[in-house]
Amino acid sequence: MSMRRRSRRTAALVSAAAVTTLLATGCSSSGGSGSDDPNAKITLSVGDFGTFGYKEAGLFDEYTKAHPNITIKENTTTQEGDYWTSLQTRLSGGGLDDIQALEVSRIALATSDQLSSAFSDLSKAPGVDKDAYLPWKWQQATTAQGTTIGLGTDVGPMAICYRQDLFQAAGLPADPAAVSALWAGDWAKYVEVGRQFQAKAPKGTYFMDTASGLYNGVVSSSPEQYYKNGKIDYKDSAGVRDGWKLATDAVRAGTTQGLKEFDTPWQTAFSNSTFATTVCPSWQQANIEKFSGPGNTGKWNIAQAPAAGNWGGSFLAVPASGKHVAAAQELVVWLTAPEQQARVFQKVGNIPANQKAYTLAGVTDFTNPYIGPKAPTGQIFSTAAKAIKPAETGPHHGDLHGAFSNGVLLMEQNHKSSDEAWGATLKQIESSIQ
Numbered sequence: 001m002s003m004r005r006r007s008r009r010t011a012a013l014v015s016a017a018a019v020t021t022l023l024a025t026g027c028s029s030s031g032g033s034g035s036d037d038p039n040a041k042i043t044l045s046v047g048d049f050g051t052f053g054y055k056e057a058g059l060f061d062e063y064t065k066a067h068p069n070i071t072i073k074e075n076t077t078t079q080e081g082d083y084w085t086s087l088q089t090r091l092s093g094g095g096l097d098d099i100q101a102l103e104v105s106r107i108a109l110a111t112s113d114q115l116s117s118a119f120s121d122l123s124k125a126p127g128v129d130k131d132a133y134l135p136w137k138w139q140q141a142t143t144a145q146g147t148t149i150g151l152g153t154d155v156g157p158m159a160i161c162y163r164q165d166l167f168q169a170a171g172l173p174a175d176p177a178a179v180s181a182l183w184a185g186d187w188a189k190y191v192e193v194g195r196q197f198q199a200k201a202p203k204g205t206y207f208m209d210t211a212s213g214l215y216n217g218v219v220s221s222s223p224e225q226y227y228k229n230g231k232i233d234y235k236d237s238a239g240v241r242d243g244w245k246l247a248t249d250a251v252r253a254g255t256t257q258g259l260k261e262f263d264t265p266w267q268t269a270f271s272n273s274t275f276a277t278t279v280c281p282s283w284q285q286a287n288i289e290k291f292s293g294p295g296n297t298g299k300w301n302i303a304q305a306p307a308a309g310n311w312g313g314s315f316l317a318v319p320a321s322g323k324h325v326a327a328a329q330e331l332v333v334w335l336t337a338p339e340q341q342a343r344v345f346q347k348v349g350n351i352p353a354n355q356k357a358y359t360l361a362g363v364t365d366f367t368n369p370y371i372g373p374k375a376p377t378g379q380i381f382s383t384a385a386k387a388i389k390p391a392e393t394g395p396h397h398g399d400l401h402g403a404f405s406n407g408v409l410l411m412e413q414n415h416k417s418s419d420e421a422w423g424a425t426l427k428q429i430e431s432s433i434q
Helices: 016-026 059-066 080-093 104-110 135-140 164-169 176-182 187-199 211-220 238-252 264-272 284-292 325-335 338-348 355-359 377-387 397-413 418-432
Strands: 042-049 070-077 099-103 150-163 206-208 275-281 300-304 310-317
Touching: 042 080, 042 325, 059 070, 059 325, 059 338, 070 080, 070 325, 080 099, 099 104, 099 325, 104 135, 104 150, 104 310, 104 397, 135 150, 150 164, 150 211, 150 284, 150 325, 150 338, 150 377, 176 187, 176 300, 187 206, 187 211, 187 238, 206 211, 211 238, 211 275, 211 310, 211 397, 238 397, 238 418, 264 284, 275 284, 275 310, 284 300, 300 377, 310 325, 338 355, 355 377, 397 418
Parallel strands: 042 070, 042 099, 206 275
Antiparallel strands: 099 310, 150 275, 150 300, 150 310
């Protein structure tokens, strides 16, 4: 999963005019298959972002081989923020794909009264097994009226990926179980291990890539994030407060390299071996391998995160105005079945949202030949996925998350004090989001 769907850049919000047009557009179609002949030749377009892994795992080829009348065209956008901006335009103006991916930070807006009518109800699609999906994942894509607009593709349970050679050089253990024990149950312990590492770190190296990753990890593992009782409530959020404090502590201790995730300097730092840990949702594994390169094979390993949390994950939705709604629903149901999700995980590292996949061979016993080939990678991620305690989300969850992550970068890259960065973050939120 390269550059997988995790840019937290603020995207344009849906305007009232766009919503009005959307409602007219979304309800204008009967949502039929486009033909009474089930064997009629059709093309199903799939709009997504980053790397969903279907092509890489050979699933599109397998499906079209079994359905020779169907051609699949994947329309991929690299950055999720760019994809979402484009999708909003097409929701109001037409030109939607038969299947549209939705990132978890957007799902509260997609299930809102303003937008949900644009998508078909997948809970009624033939072959759907509601109980197969993680309950909180299913609920995220379900409206207040009980309509389920998307089926979960993956979730983002977190681990900590670490350079075992740099740990050894700093006098720390390198075995995954021993490393996990260093910070078990408390993100503050992770920050403290950073201080220990930095005291003996090889010259030019840092304990973590960025404190914004630490902030994301803390918030993502907290039941209190940006919303409470349907309203934005970040100022009194325990998750935001704890995440900001620990990020501040890491910056002050000089344990972070201060990189912006996914940008070019961050990518280059992997190959230059300048940091020892990164907060590691399951999809991060592919980034590590891609950017670290063959020369660092066997140097990375993986340990449990201090607390279970979810960072990322997506859904597949079927626009109600599509020409081939029935065929698109059938494809979505198949792609999100446990067997297919297990194959995607093995290929690109996306942990399934379908919990029945966790018992399949190749998931629970999965090991990554590049990152910790002896570490129980599949077990670490699947255990974390089942332990996730969902937090309330809202329409601007992604925008708020991005604003605070960028606020942490103000401390790292612009040398702002914690109070200055906090004030600038609140000012941005109040002017552009609230």
